[in-house]
Amino acid sequence: MPTVVLLDVSLSMCRTVSSSEEYQRHNLALHGLNTLLDYVATHQRLEFTSLVQFSSLWEVLVPFTRDYDKLKAALTSTDSFDKTFIETVLSGITPIVIEEWGANIPCQIVLVTDGTLGVGQGSLPVSVETRGTRAATDPPFPLPFPFPSQLHVVLLAEATDSYLQNSLSTYRKLIECNNGAGSLSLPEGELSLSSVQKCFTMLAETHFSSFHSVLRCGHLTSNVNMFPPPQPHVASKDLNSKVCMLSTDIEICGFIDLADAASPAIISRHLVLPLPPTKLASKEAKKEVESGDTDEEETDVDVIAKTPSFCVLLHGSLKVESMTAICQVGEDWYGMLYSWADTKKKSNLMLSVFEPGVGSVPWLGRLDRLGPLSDFAEAPYGNDDARTPFPVKPAEAGSYARSCVVWIKQSGLQTDIQKVLRHARKLPEKMSHFYKELNRVRKAALAFGFLELLEGLSVMLERECTMLPGTAHPAAPLQLTHAAGALRSARHDYHYSITPLRTNFASEDS
Structure with a gap:
């Protein structure tokens, strides 16, 4: 997940360490962050990281x-x-994280400071204590963040510092304000290069380590690394909740066509990368190469390149055959492996994790009961053809078969309103189109709980009625007044559809 490093560059960071006059706390912070960046570059080199310095102001x-x-x-x-x-x-x-990653991507915040809390109105104790009693005109307290996050605080302080105890309790409250997601780290013993390096190493190993697992298919195995590392998932069912974590053994259950898998609901996606072979395997492969009749000297890179990898074989097979592998990632928990291309020339092996449960993909049935067609005495769907259509299409059309209303941006809502008003100006010729779009917007507003939109749309229709030219058809103002009144009278009934007002004007049937 993306990481934001916040480095305190206030004057208090310039204090020298009591045990040494050579190093300032600022120097120790730089040494510790270099240790953290080296670890991330080695174990999660696909990770995105940003660096921000702050005092009374901040700068990216x-x-x-x-x-x-x-x-x-x-x-x-x-x-x-x-x-x-x-x-x-x-x-x-x-706003930096929201603009770059949105509100759904988890992010890690690493705050490095000396533990001082500041003075005056902007100090941390005042900010934490007044977070729930602020006036409407005051800026709200930033925690919890509007995106999934973990706040890791590293205090470069010694046990002999007089302010440490107060700082520890305040920073613990700060982490609690972020829904308790995060950690508080402190170097052990006296401040020194070694103690700070050890502190940042423990932080990196705990929260920035990669996720290694074994991919299995029969007797074929491959050690793989998943990026981003899977996070614990809280599965809620009825009144119970259970924390689920991906297993370190991923067992492939079978293969189906990519079109049959369609686009099921998933909770996360992970890039699956093969791990380099171990030293023992590399030595055995090198001995096999050396035992050949070739005169060329083989390097370690050549040996690794010639070592067979089941992960590479699986990716190539799924890509060529346009298939996906259904795999078990935990107890009653499944996912699918497939080839995904971000560009036309480069593709990767991806793992999409379903919701926990054996019925997470409804059109496939229970995932624990899937099997090859040869296991059935007769065609399971009453068809003698060897390639039985799969999955079985339901009799009723799914909701995804109809165009749905999506108002993510202001422009989308504005477009739908303009479409209703455009048909309203062409009444009665566009009678059916007008009521179709009107009911479509009305039901979407009820589904979203956007009841203010119905009142606003009623006012717009009444305004259009007063702005009709003198040459307008006499049925037009009647229909607009009828539609505006219907929006107000039956606005809480979702299943009710506004129908045209019956009039005696024969020309409007055209």
């Missing part, structure tokens, strides 16, 4: 990038400024 030094050399170079260019305002930077990074 490096936007989200995978260039870790650029991040390290930016660390060396940081300078010291005035006092510490934690709330300011927490409020500032929210």
